[in-house]
Amino acid sequence: xxxxxxxxxxxxxxxxxxxxxxxxxxxxxxxxxxxxxxxxxxxxxxxxxxxxxxxxxxxxxxxxxxxxxxxxxxx
Amino acid sequence: xxxxxxxxxxxxxxxxxxxxxxxxxxxxxxxxxxxxxxxxxxxxxxxxxxxxxxxxxxxxxxxxxxxxxxxxxxxxxxxxxxxxxxxxxxxxxxxxxxxxxxxxxxxxxxxxxxxxxxxxxxxxxxxxxxxxxxxxxxxxxxxxxxxxxxxxxxxx
Numbered sequence: 754x755x756x757x758x759x760x761x762x763x764x765x766x767x768x769x770x771x772x773x774x775x776x777x778x779x780x781x782x783x784x785x786x787x788x789x790x791x792x793x794x795x796x797x798x799x800x801x802x803x804x805x806x807x808x809x810x811x812x813x814x815x816x817x818x819x820x821x822x823x824x825x826x827x828x
Numbered sequence: 829x830x831x832x833x834x835x836x837x838x839x840x841x842x843x844x845x846x847x848x849x850x851x852x853x854x855x856x857x858x859x860x861x862x863x864x865x866x867x868x869x870x871x872x873x874x875x876x877x878x879x880x881x882x883x884x885x886x887x888x889x890x891x892x893x894x895x896x897x898x899x900x901x902x903x904x905x906x907x908x909x910x911x912x913x914x915x916x917x918x919x920x921x922x923x924x925x926x927x928x929x930x931x932x933x934x935x936x937x938x939x940x941x942x943x944x945x946x947x948x949x950x951x952x953x954x955x956x957x958x959x960x961x962x963x964x965x966x967x968x969x970x971x972x973x974x975x976x977x978x979x980x981x982x983x984x
Binding site: 764765766767768769771772774775802803806807 | 829848851852854855856857858922923924925933937
């Protein structure tokens, strides 16, 4: 999936991936997509939950070996 | 959405759990308040702040209590301090923030840190002894007022 911004949260443990996501999202314009790279398995559930709470659009997660790539669109 | 946490424990592991939740909630745009009472007050102590406690029992309490967030015991496996030492090594390996860093992260995320006046009075701890990140001191009515409007209320 294509993204406008990438956040490298490799090796960071919960809640840091979503904390960094919340920070990074401030840099995005509405409609832009953020790619979050994480090794935390919890991201599979956390990213949809975070997106719902912050009213952003969760686009999906790709698994690439040990790495999860989550995609969120800013509303 | 409002979230309140009562931090009654002064243990490192319990403090971390409380802050993890508070920080996570903050990053989800929730309105979070943490009320530090009893042993939890030691988490908010400024490292190396001199004690102003008056009276023998209070003085003894202050000697026997953790000096701040940097030196909290574990609730289990404390092993006379070996436990926290080992836990901190593990946390460093995974770049996990320690309790002091979590206080900063919480503040950045808009979490409110509130200290219990009764505990402070009882243990002889003054506002000056607390870190500057404390938003205010308050009593149980403030806690209950927040908690009654909150969807998530936790006692740690």
